[in-house]
Amino acid sequence: xxxQQQVFEYIRTKLNPNASLKFDPAQNLLGDxxxxxxxxxxxxxxxxxxxxITIETEDLVPENFGTLNAMAVxxxxxxxxx
Amino acid sequence: xxxxxxxxxxxxxxGDKVALSFAEGALTFAxxxxxxxxxxxxxxxxxxxxxxxxxMLGDSCAALxxxxxxxxxxxxxxxxxNEQLAPEALAEVLDDCEPVVVIASRRNADAKLSRIQPGxxxxxxxxxxxxxxxxxxxxxNGGRFPVTTSESDVATIVYxxxxxxxxxxxxxxxxxWNTTVRAVSTHMPITADDxxxxxxxxxxxxxxxxxxxxxxxGATIHFAxxxxxxxxxxxxxxxxxxxxxxGVPYHFAALIDRSTFLQTGxxxxxxxxxxxxxxxxxxxxxxxxxxxxxxxxxxxxQTECAPRATALDPRRIDRKPDSxxxxxxxxxxxxxxxxxxxxxxxxxxxxxVAGDNVMVGYWRQLDATARVIDALRRLxxxxxxxxxxxxxxxxxxxxxxxxxTAGERVFADEIEAVLLQCxxxxxxxxxxxxxxxxxxxxxxxxxxxxxxxxxxxxxxHLADRIRQQCLSQLPFARAPKAYHIWAEFPRxxxxxxxxxxxxxxxxxVLRAAVG
Numbered sequence: 147x148x149x150q151q152q153v154f155e156y157i158r159t160k161l162n163p164n165a166s167l168k169f170d171p172a173q174n175l176l177g178d179x180x181x182x183x184x185x186x187x188x189x190x191x192x193x194x195x196x197x198x199i200t201i202e203t204e205d206l207v208p209e210n211f212g213t214l215n216a217m218a219v220x221x222x223x224x225x226x227x228x
Numbered sequence: 229x230x231x232x233x234x235x236x237x238x239x240x241x242x243g244d245k246v247a248l249s250f251a252e253g254a255l256t257f258a259x260x261x262x263x264x265x266x267x268x269x270x271x272x273x274x275x276x277x278x279x280x281x282x283x284m285l286g287d288s289c290a291a292l293x294x295x296x297x298x299x300x301x302x303x304x305x306x307x308x309x310n311e312q313l314a315p316e317a318l319a320e321v322l323d324d325c326e327p328v329v330v331i332a333s334r335r336n337a338d339a340k341l342s343r344i345q346p347g348x349x350x351x352x353x354x355x356x357x358x359x360x361x362x363x364x365x366x367x368x369n370g371g372r373f374p375v376t377t378s379e380s381d382v383a384t385i386v387y388x389x390x391x392x393x394x395x396x397x398x399x400x401x402x403x404x405w406n407t408t409v410r411a412v413s414t415h416m417p418i419t420a421d422d423x424x425x426x427x428x429x430x431x432x433x434x435x436x437x438x439x440x441x442x443x444x445x446g447a448t449i450h451f452a453x454x455x456x457x458x459x460x461x462x463x464x465x466x467x468x469x470x471x472x473x474x475g476v477p478y479h480f481a482a483l484i485d486r487s488t489f490l491q492t493g494x495x496x497x498x499x500x501x502x503x504x505x506x507x508x509x510x511x512x513x514x515x516x517x518x519x520x521x522x523x524x525x526x527x528x529x530q531t532e533c534a535p536r537a538t539a540l541d542p543r544r545i546d547r548k549p550d551s552x553x554x555x556x557x558x559x560x561x562x563x564x565x566x567x568x569x570x571x572x573x574x575x576x577x578x579x580x581v582a583g584d585n586v587m588v589g590y591w592r593q594l595d596a597t598a599r600v601i602d603a604l605r606r607l608x609x610x611x612x613x614x615x616x617x618x619x620x621x622x623x624x625x626x627x628x629x630x631x632x633t634a635g636e637r638v639f640a641d642e643i644e645a646v647l648l649q650c651x652x653x654x655x656x657x658x659x660x661x662x663x664x665x666x667x668x669x670x671x672x673x674x675x676x677x678x679x680x681x682x683x684x685x686x687x688x689h690l691a692d693r694i695r696q697q698c699l700s701q702l703p704f705a706r707a708p709k710a711y712h713i714w715a716e717f718p719r720x721x722x723x724x725x726x727x728x729x730x731x732x733x734x735x736x737v738l739r740a741a742v743g
Contacts, residue, residue, distance in 0.1 A: 161704060163696045166339075176456060178335065179311060183455035184634050185704045187482060187665065203487050206459055 149197075149218035156192055161185045171214040186211070193217065199224035230402045231383055232300040234444050236261055242420060242446045248293055249450045249468070255290050257446070260297065267298035274329055274352055278303035278377055281325045281385065283351075285309040285318075285340070286333030288430050288451050291356050293439065295331045296384075296430075300402075303377045304328075307385045307397070308431040311336060312703035315343040319350075321387050321395045325591060327351040334358070379403040385591050386433045388531045389637050389706075397591030398433070404534040405440050407584040411556040412437070412536060413445045416472075416499065416525070420446030423470040427452045427461060427479060432635075433531040434503055438474060455479060458487035469496040476504035476635025480511060481665050490518035499523040499542070504635035505667045506623070509549035516546065528552035528621065532600065532607050534585040537561060538621050551620040552613075559583035562606070563615055576614045576624045581607040631660030633668045636705050643670065643708065646701050650694045652676045655717060657725055658708065672698075672708035673730055679715040687713050 147155075150171045158167060162180055175181055181189065190211075194201055199221060210220040229237075235257075243258035255263070276282055282299040284292045284306065292308075299306040307325050309318060318340055322330070326349045332341055334357040341353055383405055385397040412418065424442045426449050428435035442449050450468040452461055455475075462483065465473060480502060483489040500515075500522060507526065515524060523542040526549075529535040538561060540553030555561045562570055563577040571577040586607045589597035600608050612624040629640040640658040647656035655675040660668035674694065680686045691711040698707045718729040 159692060159696070161699070163699045176454075181456065182312060182704055183482070184478070184666070186456045187486070188704075188709075190486070203459060206457055206486055208457060208460070211457075 149221050150214040152196070153189075153193070153214050153217050156196075157181070157189065160192075161188060169214075171218070173214070174212055175214070176208055176212050193221060197221050197225060229406070230300070230377060230379065231405055231440065231444070232264065232297055234406075235264070235297055238444060238446050245420065245446065246448045247443055248290055249448060250288075250290055251451075251453060253290070255294075257443075260294065260443075263294045264297035264301050267294055268301035271298055271302040271304065271329060276302045276304045276328050279381070280304045281307050281327040281351075283307040283309050283322065283325065283327040283330045284332075284430075285311060285330060285336045286356065287311070287453070288426065288435075289333075289356070292331065292430065296439075300383055305382050305385055305399075307387070308429075308436065310387065310431045310703065311340075311429070312705070313340075314701050315340050317395075317701065319344045319348045321397075322351075323349050324395050325385055325387075325397055329354060331356065377402070379406065380588075382588055384436060386436065386531050387431070388433070389639055389642060394593075396593065396596060398531045399588040399591050400534050401588050403584050404587060405437075407558050408437060408534045408536050408556075409440050409444050411558050411585075412441045412539075415539065415556055418442060418445040418447055418472070422447040422472055422498075423450065423468065424448070424472045424474075425450050425452055425461075425465055425468055425470045427455045427473075427475055433535040434474070434476075434635075437535055455482070458482045458489070462487045462489050462492060465494055465497060466492065471496055471498045472500070473497060474501035474503065477502060477507040477511070478505075478634040478666055480507060480515070484511060484514055485665075490514060494519070494522075497522060499525055501525040501527050501539075503527040503529070503536075505632045506550075508664075512545060512549045526552055528623065529581075530607070530609055530611075532587045532609070533559070533581045533583070534587065536585065537579075537581045537609075540620065544618075544620065548616075548620055551616070551622050553621065554619045555581075555583075559585055561615070561621060563613060564608075568602075571614075573617065574614055576612055578627060579609045579611045579613045579621065579623070581609060629658075631658070631668050631670055633660065633663070633670055634666040634705055638670060638706050643672065643698070643702070643706065646698055647672055647674055647694065647708075650674075650697050652678075652690060653694065655725075657717070657727065657730065659727065659731060661731070669710070670706070670708045671710040671712065673712045673714060673717070675714045675717050680713065 154169050210216055239257040239261035244256055246254045247257040247260045248255045282304050284295050286292055296306045328351045330351055331354045334355050337355045379402045382399040383402045384400050387395050387397050418441055430436055452464050524545050525542055526540040529537040536556055537559055538553045538555050540551050560582040562580045564580050565571050565577045610627045613621050615621055631638045643658040644656040647653050653674045654677045657673045659671055661671055663669035694711055718726045720726045
C-alpha cells in the first residue's frame, strides 16, 4: 500500500466515512470540510506514530498536508531525515 | 434597545470603520448596516415576519453575518446551523425550528440540504452563490418595518447538545444579549479601538457572543478561515495585529504544542479569553511565563445564560489559576444544595445563575425549560462548584453524565442512542476520560449479542462497523474515539452497570478494547 492509500484509509475509516469521498491523491482535503480541526490534529498525531516521524511546528502548513500527495512527500522526506 | 438598532447607532458614529474583515474582503459598519437592511427587505418579501426563523448554514463569511443582522432587522429569529451535522441530524434541527428561509452556501446546499427528504420543514432555500443581488438592493423603506419586537423577544436560537437525543434550541432574547454585551464590553473592556480574531464558528454561542460584543462596541472582527493549522492562526494573530483572541482550552493547547505561539512576539495582543472547559494550570503558567503582559481571562457560563456567568480577574490568575472567577456585572451566582437552599460559603453545591442573561427557554420545550429554570427565573446549570471568600467560583464536576470535549458539551445518552442503533449492540455506556489535548475524550463501552466468537479479528471488525456508523451520524468531535466491546458489563449487586469497574480494566469478564 502506498503512503497515499494508507492515509486515505485512515481518513475514510477513522475520521470521515462519507461515502462520497473518493481516492484522489491530488484532491484538496482542506477546503471542503472533509477534516475539521480536531480531525486534522488526530491525523497529525497518527502520521507521527505510524511513520515514526516528528512533525516540526513550522512544517505544519497547508502546503505539506493539503493533499494525500503532499503528505506522502512530506512523510518520505521526514523518514529520510529521521 | 434592540440589537439591530444598536448596530444602526454604531454605524451612524463609525460608518467608515471596518466592522468585519475576511480573507475575501472587508465590510465597514455603514455597509454592514445598509446591506442588512437591504436583505431584511428581501426577507420580508419572502414572508419573514416577527418571530419567524431564518437559518444560516455555511462557513463564516460576510454574507452570513449580514444575514444575522438582516434577520433581526426583519423582526425574525436567527439560527446558525452546524455544518458538521449529517443531513438527518440537520433535518431534525430544521424540523424543530421550522425556518421560513434557509440561507446556505452552495456546498452545504448540495451536500446536505439536497439529501434531506421532501416533507421536512426546510422553508425556502437561498443559495449564497446564486444570490449575487441579495445585498445590493436598496433598503426600500430604509429597512424599517413595523417593528413589533421588544427587548424581551427572541433574537437567536442556538442549538446545543441536550440529553435524551432531541436537539435543544436555546432561545436568547435581545435583552439576554444586551446584558452580556454590556457586561463583557465593560469589564474587559472592549472599545472601538479594539480588534478581535474569530476562530470559533458562529453556530457556537461563544462565536455569536464575540460577534455581538465586538460589533456593538465598534471593534473590528477579523475572521480566521478555520483552525486546521495552528501556525496559520498564529500568522493571522501577527498580521491582523488584533488586541483580543479567545478560544476553548483545546485551541490554546494546539497553539502551544503545534505552533510557535509562546516564542512569537505579539505586542498588540492585550488579552485572551479561555472558555468552554478547564485549562490546566500548567498551560496557564506556560503562557504567563512567555507573555507576562498578556491578560488571561478565564470565563465560565453556558449557552443558556448567553453564555457568560463568571470571569476571573486576570490579576488573580497566578493566585487562582483553577478558578473561573466571579459573576460578571448584572449577574448573580448562587451555590444551592439539593433542597434549593444556599450552602455555607466554601461548600460544594449546584451552580445557579440569575440575571437578565438567563435564556427565555428552550424552543418549544416547556418541560425541559422547567427542569433548568425555576420559579424565580434562575438557571440551574447542572455544574457543581464552590465560592471562595472573595466570591470566586471553583467548578467541581457535574450532577449528570455530561462530557466536555474540545469545548463541546456532549451528553452520554445522545451518543448511547446512536450506539444502540448499531446491529448487535444491546447496551451502551459512554464515558469521558481525561485527555491532555481535548480535556476529556469520549469512549464507548458496548455490550453485544450474540457474544462474539473468541478472536481479535471479529471484535475489530465489529468495532470498525460501530465506529463507521457513529462517524456517519455524529460530527467528528462528538464521536467516540475508542470502542470497548463487552460480552457482559460488570455490574453492581442491584444489576446496574458498575462504571468504576468498567473504567478500571477488564476484571473477570471478557472485554476487548479497540482504539
